[in-house]
Amino acid sequence: xxxxxxxxxxxIDNLGxxxxxxxxxxxxxxxxxxxxxxxxxxxDTSIDGFSKKLLRIVKTSIATGIPPRGSGVYWxxxxxxxxxxxxxxxxxxxxxxxHKSVGLFKYKSRTLVGLPIGKSRLSSGGITLNQLAIxxxxxxxxxxxxxxxxTIPPRPLWAPSLRAIGGKEYLRKLILTNIxxxxxxxxxxxxxxxxx
Numbered sequence: 001x002x003x004x005x006x007x008x009x010x011x012i013d014n015l016g017x018x019x020x021x022x023x024x025x026x027x028x029x030x031x032x033x034x035x036x037x038x039x040x041x042x043x044d045t046s047i048d049g050f051s052k053k054l055l056r057i058v059k060t061s062i063a064t065g066i067p068p069r070g071s072g073v074y075w076x077x078x079x080x081x082x083x084x085x086x087x088x089x090x091x092x093x094x095x096x097x098x099h100k101s102v103g104l105f106k107y108k109s110r111t112l113v114g115l116p117i118g119k120s121r122l123s124s125g126g127i128t129l130n131q132l133a134i135x136x137x138x139x140x141x142x143x144x145x146x147x148x149x150x151t152i153p154p155r156p157l158w159a160p161s162l163r164a165i166g167g168k169e170y171l172r173k174l175i176l177t178n179i180x181x182x183x184x185x186x187x188x189x190x191x192x193x194x195x196x
Contacts, residue, residue, distance in 0.1 A: 005133040005158045006114030012043045020193045038186045042179035051104040051113045057161045062099045065090025071160030076153040
């Protein structure tokens with residue numbers, strides 16, 4: 001399996017939202033013509049709120065050099081060789097480029113919380129920002145103080161941040177709740193008439 005750091009948000013086209021309507025057929029006709037816009041609005045509200053919370057956790061960890069709170073993850077401190085070469089700094093924050101680059105990115109086929117796709121190389125002939133993120137996330141093969149010289153221990157950021165916010169299940173509930181709220185506001189549709 002390929003290693004990755006970005007968190008993919010479920011696409012609205014793949015949600016399979018069902019709205020059960022009964023009774024007043026004039027109301028049903030009005031709903032049918034406007035339901036897609038209301039579902040999109042509820043979805044967008046959810047994604048914006050979720051991504052802001054997740055990015056706050058990620059950016060705090062990057063800026064402080066401390067793993068996400070409540071994630072149960074431990075990051076090994078920087079090695080003496082790294083400190084001697086680059087000076088004291090938070091683990092993920094040497095130049096600030098990683099911190100500045102993370103965000104919410106909407107593409108035609110998917111939405112990501114993480115790093116932009118196709119980010120250029122960090123230096124001529126160097127690695128990409130995404131490659132650096134993968135190295136920081138998964139390490140280069142060493143664990144503990146007995147690790148080989150030149151290896152970088154894993155310091156997971158993305159999966160623990162997602163766990164700290166409540167995971168994909170939290171996102172699923174948030175999307176459904178906000179779509180239900182929007183449909184209730186726009187069309188007086190009850191929550192039990194909408195499911196995923």
